Amino acid sequence: MSLNVGVIGTGMIGQDHIRRLTRVLSGVTVVAVNDMDQARAQAAAPAGAKVHPTPDALVADPDVQAVVICSWGPAHEEQLLACIAAGKPVFCEKPMVTSEAAALRIIEAEVAFGRRLVQVGFMRRFDADYRRLKAVIDTGTLGAPLMYYSKHRNASVPEGLYTSDMPLNDTLVHDADISRWLLSDEVTGVEVRVPRRSSRGKDLRDPVLVLLHMASGALVDVEISVNIGYGYDIRGEVSCEAGVAALPNRPAAVVTDAHGIRQAIPEDWRERFIEAYDQEFREWIVAAGQGTATGPSAWDGYAATLVADAALRAVDSGRLEAVGMIAKPALYS
Structure with a gap:
């Protein structure tokens, strides 16, 4: 049916x-x-x-x-x-x-x-590579996760349609959600640092570095670059007590010619996460x-919204901004 x-x-x-x-x-x-x-x-x-x-x-x-x-x-x-x-x-x-x-x-x-x-x-929770990475973390063979590095790079974004706040209130939600899911943890605080701006983004605040403080004490380092130029590059690596586990490079044909040895990279989100x-x-x-x-x-949507709100506060204040959540209803346990 x-x-x-x-x-x-x-x-x-x-x-x-x-x-x-x-x-x-x-x-x-x-x-x-x-x-x-x-x-x-x-x-x-x-x-x-x-x-x-x-x-x-x-x-x-x-x-x-x-x-x-x-x-x-x-x-x-x-x-x-x-x-x-x-x-x-x-x-x-x-x-x-x-x-x-x-x-x-x-x-x-x-x-x-x-x-x-x-x-x-x-959708990242349904990606086979992320699911395998979570399986490694959940087995406990590497010990407790201490740090997670999440890299989110776009080749470019539409000029005039993408604002300086969007990396934090639109893009960051994916990294916040996948970090919570991989580490089985909640975000308790957010810091944001803005390095030298890329000339490719003109007046756009890009790139940004976001540090998520987790309830367990683990830290998540998120890099968001939305005008990196070369492609759509998503990376993730967890550092644990007894080892490191990382997402693999996406498989692609290896080309060898006068310019060297190289592999293609996805052009956008549709290709990477289809x-x-x-x-x-x-x-x-x-x-x-x-x-x-x-x-x-809806609880996960709520958590991501709180992280984005805290990141927007943090980019203005320059300080660690707390994330305060209500008690989790039994429906979402």
């Missing part, structure tokens, strides 16, 4: 997920779409799918069993609350919401409903078909 899905937001990521749900994966049918740009929604809609004028109309559609949210971040809260009220499992691209207060309202609504419905799009995106939706489809969610939760 196929899961009937409605997609809210048909921009770049929404279109890529529609492609994934219609051409790559099984057990799912996109039956409805919505976008503030009706022409774009019409163009993105698969054959036979309804185009709804509003997100509320899509969520209320009795033919829609589960929802995928790919809209603008500030719109997520209202759309998530509508899905929870309707009892429909929902996959929400990051950021889950854009403020701590909004995150708490999502958590309160889901706890009141009594069942997990929200999954947040932290298998992870596919896998996160495979697992979401199974869970949503059972009326629930099992991947990164």
Whole structure:
């Protein structure tokens, strides 16, 4: 039996997920779409799918069993609350919401409903390399993790569409989430340092170094460079008491010529994490078909929001900024 899905937001990521749900994966049918740009929604809609004028109309559609949210971040809260009220499992691209207060309202609504419905799009947790790295950490053979180094490098970002705050409130959430997940730990404080700016980014605050203080005492060093020039380069290495474990270089053909020996590097996030995106939706489809969610939760979205907020405070203050969390509801244990 196929899961009937409605997609809210048909921009770049929404279109890529529609492609994934219609051409790559099984057990799912996109039956409805919505976008503030009706022409774009019409163009993105698969054959036979309804185009709804509003997100509320899509969520209320009795033919829609589960929802995928790919809209603008500030719109997520209202759309998530509508899905929870309707009892429909929902996959929400990051950021889950854009403020701590909004995150708490999502958590309160889901706890009141009594069942997990929200999954947040932290796709790195579904990447095979990250999963193998976590398995090494969890076995304990290397002892306790002491430090984790997370490198997040983009070749470039669109000029005028990417602001100086976005590395901290948009990009950092991935590194914060994967660090929490790998180390099975929570962030208690954030420091930010801004070195010499890259001339490639013009007036953009780039690169930035972020230090996450974990509850266990471990430290996470995050480098974010969004105009590195050469490609999309994601790295991770954990230093433990009795050894080190790191993500491998992505396999690619090795070219030897007059210029030397080299390997290709992914151009963007779609190339690097295409298998992870596919896998996160495979697992979401199974869970949503059972009326629930099992991947990164509203609690994880809340934690990432707090880290981003603390990083924005830290870049202005130059100090360690604390991350204070509410008691974790039993629903997310």
